[in-house]
Amino acid sequence: MPRLICHVDMDAFFVSVEELFDPSLKGKAVVVGGKADQRGVVSAASYEARRYGVHSALPLRTAAKLCPHAIFVEGHPERYRECSQKVFTVLNRFTPQVEMASIDEAYLDLTGTDRLHGPPLRTAHALHEAMKRETNLNCSLGLASSRLVAKVCSDQAKPNGVLWVLPGQEAPFLAPLDIRKIPGVGKVTEASLNSMGIHHVGDLARLDENFLRERFGRWGLALAGKAKGQDAGSWFDGEIGALEDPKSISHEHTFSEDVADRTELETVLVKLSEMVAKRLREHKLYSRTIQLKLRYRDFTTITRAHSLDHGTQFDGDLIAAVLDLLQRNWDGATPVRLLGVHAGSLKRNEGQMSLLDEPAAERLRSAFRAIDKIRDRFGVSSISLARSMQTNLREKTHENPYDLPGKAPQEKEESIPPARKPKN
DNA sequence: TCTGGGGTCCTAGGACCC
DNA sequence: TCTGGGGTCCTAGGACCC
Numbered sequence: 001m002p003r004l005i006c007h008v009d010m011d012a013f014f015v016s017v018e019e020l021f022d023p024s025l026k027g028k029a030v031v032v033g034g035k036a037d038q039r040g041v042v043s044a045a046s047y048e049a050r051r052y053g054v055h056s057a058l059p060l061r062t063a064a065k066l067c068p069h070a071i072f073v074e075g076h077p078e079r080y081r082e083c084s085q086k087v088f089t090v091l092n093r094f095t096p097q098v099e100m101a102s103i104d105e106a107y108l109d110l111t112g113t114d115r116l117h118g119p120p121l122r123t124a125h126a127l128h129e130a131m132k133r134e135t136n137l138n139c140s141l142g143l144a145s146s147r148l149v150a151k152v153c154s155d156q157a158k159p160n161g162v163l164w165v166l167p168g169q170e171a172p173f174l175a176p177l178d179i180r181k182i183p184g185v186g187k188v189t190e191a192s193l194n195s196m197g198i199h200h201v202g203d204l205a206r207l208d209e210n211f212l213r214e215r216f217g218r219w220g221l222a223l224a225g226k227a228k229g230q231d232a233g234s235w236f237d238g239e240i241g242a243l244e245d246p247k248s249i250s251h252e253h254t255f256s257e258d259v260a261d262r263t264e265l266e267t268v269l270v271k272l273s274e275m276v277a278k279r280l281r282e283h284k285l286y287s288r289t290i291q292l293k294l295r296y297r298d299f300t301t302i303t304r305a306h307s308l309d310h311g312t313q314f315d316g317d318l319i320a321a322v323l324d325l326l327q328r329n330w331d332g333a334t335p336v337r338l339l340g341v342h343a344g345s346l347k348r349n350e351g352q353m354s355l356l357d358e359p360a361a362e363r364l365r366s367a368f369r370a371i372d373k374i375r376d377r378f379g380v381s382s383i384s385l386a387r388s389m390q391t392n393l394r395e396k397t398h399e400n401p402y403d404l405p406g407k408a409p410q411e412k413e414e415s416i417p418p419a420r421k422p423k424n
Numbered sequence: 425t426c427t428g429g430g431g432t433c434c435t436a437g438g439a440c441c442c
Numbered sequence: 443t444c445t446g447g448g449g450t451c452c453t454a455g456g457a458c459c460c
Contacts, residue, residue, distance in 0.1 A: 062425040102460050186458050
């Protein structure tokens with residue numbers, strides 16, 4: 001029996017959520033992502049704004065030129081997460097086999113649920129209506145025998161539609177579509193395929209697998225499978241709904257104007273490190289590879305990594321690694337556009353090489369639990385390790401205060417600013 | 425046009441070990 | 443001595459997705 005996969009994709013999700021909070025936006029050209037003159041790109045555009053050529057990833061300033069009368073609104077990640085949770089709740093009632101693929105889309109495995117919900121189209125329509133009723137949001141649904149076809153399907157069904165591709169009809173459904181409709185085919189692959197005279201999925205499906213493998217390596221094999229609607233390649237395969245740990249956690253910041261001041265760069269790196277470390281602790285994960293990212297004015301971007309001999313989830317370790325990487329890789333003069341801190345090689349435990357004995361490690365963890373609670377209430381910047389405020393001192397004394405992951409808990413001082421109002 | 429932020433996966437070279 | 447082959451780790455960069 002073929003699988004029955006449903007892909008649910010929320011329509012103009014960020015814009016629709018903003019409309020829930022401000023109904024006056026409805027029916028207007030709305031751009032979510034920031035102010036019209038900011039450095040940044042469009043996160044989402046309403047269908048009205050799209051008519052002027054505005055789309056996500058477009059620079060905000062360009063969007064403003066294309067659609068001068070558009071309303072530009074700041075994004076609200078908390079609102080989107082909250083709505084995403086409601087979406088999940090609705091879906092989860094139809095089957096426990098739900099997997100949120102991102103904040104606004106999900107896969108459901110509906111194989112064998114016809115006795116419970118009826119035939120596929122009836123199930124899909126029930127889901128569609130339940131979503132509208134309970135979240136006030138529109139979505140589009142794709143039904144098919146593979147994730148890949150279901151995803152392409154929901155895209156074809158947009159906006160606010162339902163589309164089912166019957167088993168056996170995958171190839172004829174895909175054949176006339178533009179190659180770009182295949183998830184994983186972006187600008188570069190498209191250009192490359194176009195140069196070979198391949199424009200539609202059907203052209204690709206007719207090609208010899210070996211030819212594609214010679215031309216594109218393993219990616220070529222995956223492509224051949226995709227052209228036939230198979231969940232070929234690694235990540236599309238597998239159970240729906242299996243929860244997995246994240247593989248990396250990162251935060252980055254683009255300055256509104258390029259910065260060449262060391263202290264300012266270090267201050268931002270400390271903050272980014274603290275945010276990453278906090279999320280490592282929330283996930284109960286330890287990272288062994290800390291990476292610094294630098295982007296310059298001309299957009300050239302470098303990443304420099306350092307692997308530790310033990311995993312860590314503590315601010316000081318990340319800060320030490322990242323400041324050291326900056327020291328070694330930044331010339332001290334070139335203006336910086338973006339800074340990033342990335343934690344990779346994530347594990348559920350520290351590994352064998354921990355520098356701390358277990359009681360010390362537990363004292364540290366408990367100190368950080370307290371710190372994280374304060375940060376949850378008052379914001380990340382409300383509390384820092386005393387040392388992390390002394391980036392200047394490090395320069396002057398030529399010693400690195402972060403060499404050890406919190407030599408002892410008493411080294412950390414809580415510093416709560418006098419009158420800082422809690423958010424909300 | 426002047427390019428965010430959070431991710432995943434893949435490739436490729438060099439080190440290092442057996 | 444002029445020369446292997448495989449496996450794994452580390453690092454850097456890039457395509458792609460939402």
